[in-house]
Amino acid sequence: MSEHPPTQPLPLITADEEAPGRLVRPLLVLRRWADEYRAHRREHRSDDGPSIWEPIHLGIAEDGRPVRVPLIYRNMLLAGEPGAGKSVGLNNVVAHAALATDCRLWLFDGKIVELGLWRSCADRFVANSLDDAIGALLDLQSEMDQRYAVLDDERRRKITPADGVPPIVVVLDELAYFSATVGTKREQEAFSVLVRDLVARGRAAGIIVVAATQRPSSDIIPTSLRDLFGYRWAFRCTTDASSDIVLGHGWAARGHSAASVAPETKGIGFLLAEGGVPRRIKAAHLSDEQVYALADRAAMRRLAAGIAHGQDLDDTTGGAA
Ligand SMILES: Nc1ncnc2c1ncn2[C@@H]1O[C@H](COP(=O)(O)OP(=O)(O)OP(=O)(O)O)[C@@H](O)[C@H]1O
Structure with missing residues (x-):
């Protein structure tokens, strides 16, 4: 200011x-x-707008305080039963990333219409094609490897704002569509392996994975994948066991279960942030009208900043080079 x-x-x-x-x-x-x-x-x-290096507003905690978390160098998993409020929660993250002209945005949406509202802000939008999804993840994997090669050359561990290499926010909704519903077993496995690799290795290269699913079950979120997510946000689940699949084993027994959320209280969930204790929070709600308005504004900002949809990653950022 x-x-x-x-x-x-x-x-x-x-x-x-x-x-x-x-x-x-x-x-x-x-x-x-x-x-x-x-x-x-x-x-x-x-009118600088938000930055991906700044914390993201997610909602309010039970004590009425705002909940803001930094996403840079981290990944986030959102899960809960259908209609529990994941898309509303996810919109807060996407809105911040879309308005932040210092990051790139890659959106994967098997349902098309959930993230479709943000399509004009996305550098890459993958709809319901598993083939396209695998192709896009391979491109991200190679971008990640290039970034690590540069970091290694420069004897550094992670990208920083001074590098001018934009973080890439990768949003996957609905995870199970690509990993368990469409395509052959082999393709689903290829998709899952690529997601796991990005979640496991992407953080220091500025690749932030935000994944959502309405199937909090161990086949969709195996423990080995779940444990790689620094943030886990469990919206209402039908059982303590499925809440534990999202948050981690044992939290339900200690009184932190997303099964305790009443079905009619939409948008309430438990957020586990980086090894702390899960906090019950209510996601900030953006109406469809607000999302449309924000998406238009974000698209204009991206156009003005020269990073609009369709521009090649290497053209505008120089990649990691
Ligand atoms: N934080 C919130 N505040 C107020 N209302 C909410 C909130 N979250 C969700 N809702 C209401 O609940 C409805 C369903 O939410 P949402 O679409 O986010 O669920 P979902 O978990 O993504 O469902 P699905 O898995 O079927 O896509 C919304 O249309 C909205 O009316």
């Missing part, structure tokens, strides 16, 4: 010829200062 300009000294004596020398009332002085400040803000308003 720009600073307040040097304030011009305001005359404390009116120039009113009919009452020369009358003191200006302090309230009027304050009002004029406020007007001057507002005008300055309007003129110099900084």
Whole structure:
């Protein structure tokens, strides 16, 4: 935000010829200062928008405090029964990433319409083709490997904002569609192996995986994959066992179960952040109208920043080189 300009000294004596020398009332002085400040803000308003290096607002905790988490160098898993509020929760993450012109956005949506609202902001949008999904993940894997090669050359461990190499936010909704529903077993396995590799190795290269599923079962979220996610957000689950599949074994027995969320209380979930204790939070709700408005705004910002949809990763960022 720009600073307040040097304030011009305001005359404390009116120039009113009919009452020369009358003191200006302090309230009027304050009002004029406020007007001057507002005008300055309007003129110099900084519209930098959010950054992917800043925490993302997810909702509010039980104590009424906002819940904001940094996503950079981390991954997030969202799971819960159909209609529990995952898409609404996911929209908070996508909105932040879309508005942040310092990251790229790759969206995978087997259902097409959930993330489809953000399509104009995405560098790559994969709909219901497993073939396309595998192709896109292979491209991400090779981008990740290139970035690591550069980091290795420079004897560094991870990318930083100073590098100018944009983090890539990869959003996968619905995970089970690609890993268990369409395609052959072999293709599903190829998809799962690539996702696991990105989640396991992508963080330091700035590749952030955010995956959502309405099937919190061990075939979709095996423990070995679940444990790679620094953030796990369990929306209402039907059983303690499925809540544990998302959050980790034993949390339900300790009183942290997403099965305790009443079916009618949409948007409530348990967020486990980096080895802490799961917190019960309510996701911030963006209506469809708000999502459309934000998506349009984000697309314009991306266009203005020269990173609009369709531009090749290497054209605009230089890749990792
Ligand atoms: N945080 C919230 N605040 C208010 N209402 C919410 C919230 N989250 C969800 N809802 C309501 O619940 C409905 C279902 O939410 P949402 O579409 O996010 O569920 P979902 O878990 O993604 O479902 P599915 O798995 O079927 O896609 C929303 O349309 C909205 O009306």
